[in-house]
Amino acid sequence: MAATDAVSQRLFLVDLKTGKRTQLSAPAVYPIWSSDSQYLYYSAAAHEIFRVHVPDGHEEKVLDVPFRPASGSFGLAPDGAPIILREHGHYDVYALSLTTP
Numbered sequence: 001m002a003a004t005d006a007v008s009q010r011l012f013l014v015d016l017k018t019g020k021r022t023q024l025s026a027p028a029v030y031p032i033w034s035s036d037s038q039y040l041y042y043s044a045a046a047h048e049i050f051r052v053h054v055p056d057g058h059e060e061k062v063l064d065v066p067f068r069p070a071s072g073s074f075g076l077a078p079d080g081a082p083i084i085l086r087e088h089g090h091y092d093v094y095a096l097s098l099t100t101p
Contacts, residue, residue, distance in 0.1 A: 002014070003021075004029075008027065009028060011023070011028035013057065024059060025059060026045070030042060030074065032075070032076060035076070035078065038055065040052050047064065047066075047067075049062045049074065049082050062082065067086050068086070068087040070085040070086060070087040
């Protein structure tokens with residue numbers, strides 16, 4: 001099981017058999033499980049996505065998001081690739097005119 005402390009945004013893995021809690025290193029938001037439940041993905045500060053391998057607790061950075069996400073949340077594709085909605089804003093809107101003969 002995964003649990004997030006609402007105040008500190010710390011993410012914990014909880015072994016329901018032993019009651020052991022393991023705190024992950026970075027404050028985490030929007031945790032999401034991989035389809036095989038082997039990894040827990042989460043978003044962290046500065047537009048980064050991490051994952052932790054649940055059986056051994058090994059954490060790794062998956063992605064530095066090189067753009068402004070529309071929100072901190074994200075999804076996972078069937079192959080485990082992160083799906084992120086990009087914020088474009090109103091300043092990227094263009095107009096086109098078409099004149100036909």
